[in-house]
Amino acid sequence: xxxxxxxSGPVLPPAIESAWGLRERPPKGPRPGMSVPAIVDAAVRxxxxxxxxAVSMSRVAKELGAATMALYRYVGSKDELxxxxxxxxxxxxxxxxxxQDDWRAGxxxxxxxxxxxxxxxxxxxxxxxxxxxxxxxLLGWMEDGLRxxxxxxxxxxxxxxxxxxxxxxxxxxATLTSQIxxxxxAAGVEPSEMMxxxxxxxxxxxxxxxxxxxxxxxxxxxxxxxxxxxxxxxxGLDRILDGVEALIRRRSG
Amino acid sequence: xxxxxxxSGPVLPPAIESAWGLRERPPKGPRPGMSVPAIVDAAVRxxxxxxxxAVSMSRVAKELGAATMALYRYVGSKDELxxxxxxxxxxxxxxxxxxQDDWRAGxxxxxxxxxxxxxxxxxxxxxxxxxxxxxxxLLGWMEDGLRxxxxxxxxxxxxxxxxxxxxxxxxxxATLTSQIxxxxxAAGVEPSEMMxxxxxxxxxxxxxxxxxxxxxxxxxxxxxxxxxxxxxxxxGLDRILDGVEALIRRRSG
DNA sequence: GCTGTTATGCGTAGACCATACGCAGAACTA
DNA sequence: TAGTTCTGCGTATGGTCTACGCATAACAGC
Numbered sequence: 222x223x224x225x226x227x228x229s230g231p232v233l234p235p236a237i238e239s240a241w242g243l244r245e246r247p248p249k250g251p252r253p254g255m256s257v258p259a260i261v262d263a264a265v266r267x268x269x270x271x272x273x274x275a276v277s278m279s280r281v282a283k284e285l286g287a288a289t290m291a292l293y294r295y296v297g298s299k300d301e302l303x304x305x306x307x308x309x310x311x312x313x314x315x316x317x318x319x320x321q322d323d324w325r326a327g328x329x330x331x332x333x334x335x336x337x338x339x340x341x342x343x344x345x346x347x348x349x350x351x352x353x354x355x356x357x358x359l360l361g362w363m364e365d366g367l368r369x370x371x372x373x374x375x376x377x378x379x380x381x382x383x384x385x386x387x388x389x390x391x392x393x394x395a396t397l398t399s400q401i402x403x404x405x406x407a408a409g410v411e412p413s414e415m416m417x418x419x420x421x422x423x424x425x426x427x428x429x430x431x432x433x434x435x436x437x438x439x440x441x442x443x444x445x446x447x448x449x450x451x452x453x454x455x456x457g458l459d460r461i462l463d464g465v466e467a468l469i470r471r472r473s474g
Numbered sequence: 475x476x477x478x479x480x481x482s483g484p485v486l487p488p489a490i491e492s493a494w495g496l497r498e499r500p501p502k503g504p505r506p507g508m509s510v511p512a513i514v515d516a517a518v519r520x521x522x523x524x525x526x527x528a529v530s531m532s533r534v535a536k537e538l539g540a541a542t543m544a545l546y547r548y549v550g551s552k553d554e555l556x557x558x559x560x561x562x563x564x565x566x567x568x569x570x571x572x573x574q575d576d577w578r579a580g581x582x583x584x585x586x587x588x589x590x591x592x593x594x595x596x597x598x599x600x601x602x603x604x605x606x607x608x609x610x611x612l613l614g615w616m617e618d619g620l621r622x623x624x625x626x627x628x629x630x631x632x633x634x635x636x637x638x639x640x641x642x643x644x645x646x647x648a649t650l651t652s653q654i655x656x657x658x659x660a661a662g663v664e665p666s667e668m669m670x671x672x673x674x675x676x677x678x679x680x681x682x683x684x685x686x687x688x689x690x691x692x693x694x695x696x697x698x699x700x701x702x703x704x705x706x707x708x709x710g711l712d713r714i715l716d717g718v719e720a721l722i723r724r725r726s727g
Numbered sequence: 728g729c730t731g732t733t734a735t736g737c738g739t740a741g742a743c744c745a746t747a748c749g750c751a752g753a754a755c756t757a
Numbered sequence: 758t759a760g761t762t763c764t765g766c767g768t769a770t771g772g773t774c775t776a777c778g779c780a781t782a783a784c785a786g787c
Contacts, residue, residue: 250734290737393645530743737780755760
């Protein structure tokens with residue numbers, strides 16, 4: 222977590238302060254042989270290649286040709302490194318909404334951008350997040366999302382709530398999708414066969430009398446057709462945006 | 475993950491089959507000194523008391539007065555134990571909707587039930603879930619949720635999607651809430667002071683010119699008032715249900 | 728240029744963790 | 758009674774994070 226408090230408020234770990242550019246190198250002592258960004262980049266490279274589980278301090282150090290313990294001069298703990306990895310992994314935010322976009326078009330574009338990041342870097346979903354965002358790029362994403370709601374009749378608190386709602390949805394959807402992908406790889410099943418296999422398994426386990434609704438869903442073959450995962454994403458997103466739209470209309474009227 | 479496949483489809487790990495009551499004790503050999511449920515209960519007890527991080531095989535074994543390796547006669551791996559812990563941790567599902575409830579009232583009650591479970595057992599959120607539910611109680615929750623949508627004009631696939639949307643929202647909301655609680659404990663800050671402290675920290679970090687929308691939210695004091703977390707939950711849930719309602723109306727009309 | 732201060736790189740070691748393997752003995756069948 | 762099979766679990770392997778302390782490098786001030 223972030224934060225001990227002193228008179229000037231909560232205090233950031235050194236490595237995160239340096240991500241904000243708030244830290245100058247002390248004039249004395251030997252020149253550092255590495256840098257926080259180099260370490261974070263190496264860790265991200267490992268995660269991209271072999272998944273988050275492969276990210277150990279020794280593996281990252283090896284990637285850099287350094288000794289394990291050398292890293293601890295730059296990051297306070299592995300948790301801190303993970304936080305910085307998330308910031309780098311998300312990358313720069315997609316930018317403010319285009320001028321011609323209304324709030325819905327803007328948020329949709331924003332949502333797809335996050336969706337795309339999580340699709341390409343599913344290890345981001347496995348990082349145990351331990352608090353609200355405090356790193357520069359993540360706050361950039363938040364800023365750009367909030368801007369989409371500029372000009373709506375929502376209160377500031379409501380804008381934040383809406384954004385939380387949407388980003389939560391995106392993460393959740395991405396988590397489910399990546400679980401299917403990882404599960405199919407682990408079981409050696411074609412990704413397209415994963416949900417049908419799951420459906421058959423559940424059908425064998427449940428008694429129709431005790432699980433009538435579930436049985437009906439399975440009988441309808443819902444899990445057998447492998448529809449485009451993007452359709453599923455669009456479905457949920459549209460439901461949520463419909464709900465937000467209803468709220469905005471109420472506030473406007 | 476679940477599943478190797480043979481002719482009869484995916485196959486369950488033994489301990490999970492036994493959770494479905496599909497396994498009789500072999501007639502030979504010494505009588506087992508423990509049981510899968512006893513192990514799972516002990517693990518749940520540890521998680522309830524000291525969090526998921528405290529759940530190690532040796533700690534669970536100690537809880538039972540057994541040797542670490544003895545557990546592996548009952549569960550195939552720690553992952554399997556975690557899966558069973560989730561099933562036990564969720565507990566029995568809240569039951570089918572009351573007859574007088576419409577879909578919205580039913581789903582609202584269902585959502586609050588899951589919300590309550592996750593509030594009391596926040597370690598459930600930290601279990602890395604590795605696939606769709608295959609344990610009895612979890613499928614019971616799914617069944618009861620689906621039943622709330624019986625009688626609506628939604629297709630079976632849409633019902634499932636709606637349920638996924640809602641349960642994802644609940645988990646997400648609970649995750650955020652528990653992060654605040656855990657963060658405040660870790661930092662030694664009053665829970666009610668957590669978000670204000672976060673607000674002050676971000677306000678110090680960001681330049682208003684580069685983060686105008688975020689700055690506006692902070693200036694509005696959104697994070698300073700500690701509103702009832704239940705209100706936040708209600709807000710998001712109502713947004714989503716509004717969206718679902720719009721869909722149902724469209725399908726009906 | 729010398730000395731004191733401070734930071735870096737990193738080796739060692741400790742405290743955990745999951746779990747593969749194999750053996751002794753218990754409880755059943757034939 | 759002999760054979761089979763399953764349980765309990767001791768031992769050992771290889772992995773994790775990270776606390777600590779030492780040698781060395783680079784600067785500041787005299």
